[in-house]
Amino acid sequence: MKTIKLNDYNQIADFINNADYHSASYLYKLPQAHEDVEDKIRQAIVDPGVFAHVDDQEQIIMLILAFKYEEEKYKVVGPFLRTDVTPNVTEFQSLFESLAQSKPKTTNFNFSFEETEQTFLQFMKDIQSSYSFTDYHLITTQDVGEIEHAQNITNYHPAYYRSFCKLHENTFKHDVMTADEIIDSLDENNHLFVFMSEGLLKGYVYLQVYEHKKNAEIKYFSSHSDYRLMGIAFDLLTHALHFAFSTYDINKIYFKIRSKNTTLVERFNELGFNINYEYKKFKYVASHI
Template sequence: MQTSLTTKASSLFLKEGASDMDIKKTAQFIHRLNQTPEHRVGYLPRSIEAIETLLSNLADDDIIMKDQTFIGIIREEDSAKVIGPLTTDFNLDAIYDMWRTLTHRHPDIKTYEFYIDDRYQFGQQAMKSLKTQYLGTQYTMTAEQLTDDIDTRQVIKYSPIYKKSFCELLKNLYVDVSEKKKEILDSLDDHYELFLLLSEGIVKGYVILEVNDQAVCYIDHVETHKHYRQQGIGHKLVAHAAKHAFNEHQAIAIQLVVEDKRKRAIEFYEKLGFKKTDEMHHFKYTIDSGDL
């Protein structure tokens, strides 16, 4: 795998800005590399098309590419999420030089966060070389069938009639409600479904399911009203989304991600039939403690 990727990469990464690269070919390279745990990093969408969209939305100074190596950032005010390092050229000195160049472009950004698969040994070495701080582990959990039956009768599929109640829930969860509402509702199509938990006339939580008929489906996002947490609402939402994927879309498996500190949730998912199948380590790089 590494040989074929390296051969294709050298002709893609000719410049150091997003506007100078072939977005389509670069997206294919990144997607292909990220399919193997020995190269996998976080903050990347699953599909090639979504990666293309992400790349096209990044500014020139948010990306650095050299030979067989890619690093990009998604800025969030004074912090950023890092995509990478994605590479087939395992050279720590090259990563260090590229990282120094990238961070010097953004003096306003104080912290950067990475997710690196635990089997991506070079990525782990790069985190140590850059003197990042380990924050925890995120597990991917997979179920091929459900082993427990949860009462999910309070969970319903979203329809416009519930828009006002759904917006009330969003007000409880987010500062910029209008932006979040648009982001979620605009995403709904044949591949994304939204389910709500309705109780006592109140929408108390929601879950987003990415559906793929006769393939793997993904539980992408679960949120619960702040006033009704620790009541099993998130569990019911996950259980309903999983049952829906198996029964209505003939899913071959369901996947979700969960942070290692959420012990109670992990125990519930395992009881439901999920098993840990992958883990990503979460790191933070802080400029003040950096050695650049």
């Protein structure tokens, strides 16, 4: 068995399409549309490269790649295994090291695995990656009613532009809609509610409704760091839930929260949210080891 760098898109795509993916990180980052998949893989071939273990007949046994999202920052996709091969921690470590060693030691390699559905802890331990946080994907089917301080919550107004932009940009950094994109999207199905008090914007929630699918999503929400633990976030979420369920013919609302604090996540049960699924995130940086 040896490690090689692959450059043939068709060879890579054919293997991935027929491989065992149960141990693959960031599996959901592979787009569904064929054209998008091809574009992503071709970018990965160029940077940082697609690496594989092959047998004596030059047949691929295991394959790994990564998608770049910032300078020296990658999301690792894989490993993908030949279906007659049993996952092997040592071989995974060897293959990943080939990928990691092709970049500077300060490069961040990020992993994401679905809790309860994937095997990953031993893999992450052996390469000495560190746990970062968990993305919790929550769902609710119930309206918990209007809030006591509804007078503090209002629809977005251009007068709030600078305060909203600053709060949004300080809260969300990567792979998100910009403040201007959110504002430009506002219509009968996209709503931005802000929490105003003492003349200050202290929080916001952005709600997207897909009535044809009978569901909605709380896409973004935040409260200002100076006013945390004052119930502002829960008031905003409660208001958004009540508005959506009472205004539209929907039966589900989705919501994602990123946290290391399981107890905090459990508090959302008070709003009727339950964990739909969760992704554990890990980070590997050679210079940190």
